[in-house]
Amino acid sequence: xxxxxxxxxxxxxxxxxREQRRPSGPVGKxxxxxxxxxxxxxxxxxxxxxxxxxxxxxxxxxxxxxxxxQRVLEAHLADARxxxxxxxxxxxxxxxxxxxxxxxxxxxEEGGVQVALxxxxxxxxxxxxxxxLVAEQHGRTDEAAASTVDAVARGNDxx
Numbered sequence: 001x002x003x004x005x006x007x008x009x010x011x012x013x014x015x016x017x018r019e020q021r022r023p024s025g026p027v028g029k030x031x032x033x034x035x036x037x038x039x040x041x042x043x044x045x046x047x048x049x050x051x052x053x054x055x056x057x058x059x060x061x062x063x064x065x066x067x068x069x070q071r072v073l074e075a076h077l078a079d080a081r082x083x084x085x086x087x088x089x090x091x092x093x094x095x096x097x098x099x100x101x102x103x104x105x106x107x108x109e110e111g112g113v114q115v116a117l118x119x120x121x122x123x124x125x126x127x128x129x130x131x132x133l134v135a136e137q138h139g140r141t142d143e144a145a146a147s148t149v150d151a152v153a154r155g156n157d158x159x
Contacts, residue, residue, distance in 0.1 A: 059135045066128050070121065077117040 004010045 054135065054138045056135060056139070059131060063128060063131060066124060066131075070124055070128075073117055073121050073124065077114060077121065080113045080117060 004013065
């Protein structure tokens with residue numbers, strides 16, 4: 001911790017910290033930066049076929065991974081609710097404004113951590129529902145196509 005004695009000293013310390021954080025070498029331009037790679041960066045490449053194939057095992061694994069993310073967010077939300085309890089005020093001149101600020105940021109009001117986590121959970125639930133719906137619809141389509149092919153094949157066998 002650093003004790004600051006006046007505005008001029010605070011500005012000097014701020015400028016020193018900025019200088020320390022400034023990149024030492026040349027900064028690259030956007031066109032020099034490599035394209036993203038790894039998880040989530042795969043491009044969809046058309047192969048001339050007029051179909052989309054889903055791997056239902058991969059979808060189930062993705063939903064399991066999203067379940068884990070949901071559990072993590074729910075744990076953070078529980079912690080945020082627990083930490084949202086009011087704290088005792090100190091004796092300094094900023095204690096009351098600090099208490100209000102922390103209560104707002106950690107609380108369930110607009111801009112608070114709890115609101116943000118609840119929003120993330122709602123978005124995650126909507127995302128999971130969308131993935132589940134797509135998998136269900138594709139499954140029904142696959143089953144309908146398979147039964148049509150079977151019916152046609154049986155009809156040809158009977159002739």
